[in-house]
Amino acid sequence: MGGIADVAAGRLSADELSKNFDDMYPALGESKALIEASRCYFCYDAPCMEACPTGIDIPNFIRKIQTGNYRGSALDILSENIMGGACARVCPTEILCEEVCVRQTQEGKPVTIGKLQRFATDWLMASKEQPFERAELSGKTVAVVGAGPAGLSAAHRLSMLGHDVEIFEALPKSGGLNEYGIAAYKLPHGIAQEEVDFILGIGGITVHHNKALGRDISLSELHEKFDAVFIGTGLGAVRALGFENENIKGVFNAVDYIAKLRQSEDKTDLEIGRKVVVIGGGNTAIDMAVQAKRLGAEDVTLVYRRAPEDMSATHHEQDYAKLNGVTIKHFAKPVELLEQDGQVTGVRFEYTAKGANGALEGTGETFDLMANMVFKAIGQVFIPDPATNSTVSLEIQDGRIVVDENGATSVPGIYAGGDCVYGGEDLTVAAVQDGKVAAHAIDKVLR
């Protein structure tokens, strides 16, 4: 058979691809923003504000959009959440601010807070202004491990408070998941790097790239050399399916593939299968499935072992995947990777059901899905070794760093936040909050 191979790059033209990976939602224009902002009731004790992990004064910033005070609006957002621009795009607002909006209660149609936040932050970003100033310099320097949302947030706030910051980042670029892990159509173009530049623009922050904790630097070294340390490394490893032939051709970690996709210029160089199976139920699974479809895969099936409501991807995300032509199957778990000549050809799934005690059980019945490519997206885990193997060793619970409400770890002077801490919410916005809170705690100690 001629034509395109079962796994091939360039299934779609460069034009189609650029359209497919452009902004998933258009920005609100000024008049639409005004109308939408006018829908906000300016609630007292606003539920949205309480639902925002960073505690942005949402009614206040929306009112300022109404009056054309865009700068004031953007500063309300950014002073609580320095990554307000990215969060406006990637936050699952449908389970945060917008879920509790009184307009949702009243008419099932919340004020589109995320879009309004984007309107205000885009305005400020476009102005190229650097609105935040540093306090009088303290002469102290704080080490930050990881240039993702948690680390950048901590660094920015520390710099504002007058401390110098040195960031150690394992990868060649800053931004963390915003740069490497989130679907391209959510943070298209150079938005992630523009935000990084904006954050670093305050000054006093040096980023050392390609410096991984445990490989190039050790925690004890940082602890010794700096006045304080903040760890915001995120999750480094991907959960495995546990099959012997997991390394055969055509089986990928979704996070690795997405990282490659995010770094690819025009995406015509990305190979994608005719038939794709994604295993998992989180945002990474959804992002992978949708992007596979947008790269031109014919059939994309996302398989999750439990019920729709058990998925960590929100309903909104699931609907978005379906809208993009992804088939979602629930209550099935992979039991075998099918292969031919070292290349994956499919996945055998066993149906599952919730047993009497609520535990998931296989029913014994199986079905096969053909696949030229299989993506694993069943969760990421923290690699605690660098945080425990040096002379300073942090307390770990369920594989993540234990911190108090200020982000302080079990070792004085060492703080942590974001996905790598125990109890973390796996949300960009929560990581930003962690970094901000820890920065204030560090500042208190350093003064």
Add this chain to the structure above:
Amino acid sequence: MADLSYDFVGIKTPNPFWLASAPPTDKEINVVRAFEAGWGGVVWKTLGEDPPVVNVSSRYGATHYNGQRIAGLNNIELITDRPLDVNLEEITRVKKDWPDRAMVVSLMVPCEEDPWKYILGRVAETGADGVELNFGCPHGMSERGMGSAVGQVPEYVQMVTEWCKKHSDMSVIVKLTPNITDIRSSARAAVRGGADAVSLINTINSIVNIDLDIMAPTPTVDGKGAHGGYCGPAVKPIALNMVAEIARDPECQNIPMSGIGGISNWRDAAEFISLGCGTVQVCTAAMHHGFKIVDDMKTGLSNWMDSKGYKSIDDFRGLAASNVTDWNQLNMNYDVKALIDQDKCIKCGLCHIACEDTSHQAITAERVDGARRYEVVDEECVGCNLCLHVCPVDDCITMVEVDNGKPYMNWNQDPRNPHSKAAE
């Protein structure tokens, strides 16, 4: 089905909806389009002496409110800028072609008897049903001693009205300016002058916005602006009050009224009629949406009248006027308390913060098992209605009458009034 036709001081109209004297009634083409759309009548845009006035470029300013266009509109346009003969010829033709519609012609000439006599004679030849004396325009013409410059002096109002009655058999409607301290003074002057009716309100003196970039009012004519006449939905409350003042003034002797001021739909119209107006005049709503809005006005009014059992305009005309009274006649023993329907409450907290910050601290903000709960403290509630107005949910907050068993007692009878009879 309700009968919407009306005989307004001898002017027969198939419905009470007229287009006010303004740009929509400046030309045959506009008026014919209005009649085709179903308007009951027009007041043709004000005619003056030849040579016609010259208008400036850039004429309207507007107040937009929270993304809604034209809560209020102002203009610095003058009277018709077309030759008198052209207007009269068109008026004649339109009246002939549309004999069942009301044709009233607005007039404004200098405050001398001869010009009025002359123009009344010319208008009479057109077959028009009546004239409306423009004593209202607050801009431009007033600088030339016309418009509101006349309307603001009751003696002039009376004098010109007398001339018009003397020199014409047509019905004379005197259009009143709101740019005065007491509308009744000019209304009484019109009554004394023998006016058949009054129409009100003309536009309100205004500056709608300042352009903060060029530091000049809008509309801006080459960097400068002048005050203009304000109209549209924002002025309706002012107009309603002035209509009510005339309606309940014995000296105004129940003079027929044509209501004007922010009338945008049938409900607005019904409110003006309920205060005594026989017809209503519309301008801004038509300028915003076109003539088609009259369809809703007619059917809406008719349906509402049917639902209330009113068969004609007169069946409900003026019914609300008798309930407009002076403050000192209100019942001091009447007591209402706000009641929040907790099932309808969406927890916006606006009632609480409005009461807490700006009124009587009568609505508590509590958390019950983590959930927000707003409750009225009856002992503190004075029944002011503020919470009801800020609440975004219909019927969530209602004002419930307290049955205190006390009889009617007005302020004049109230022992708390140091000047009351009871206190003496």
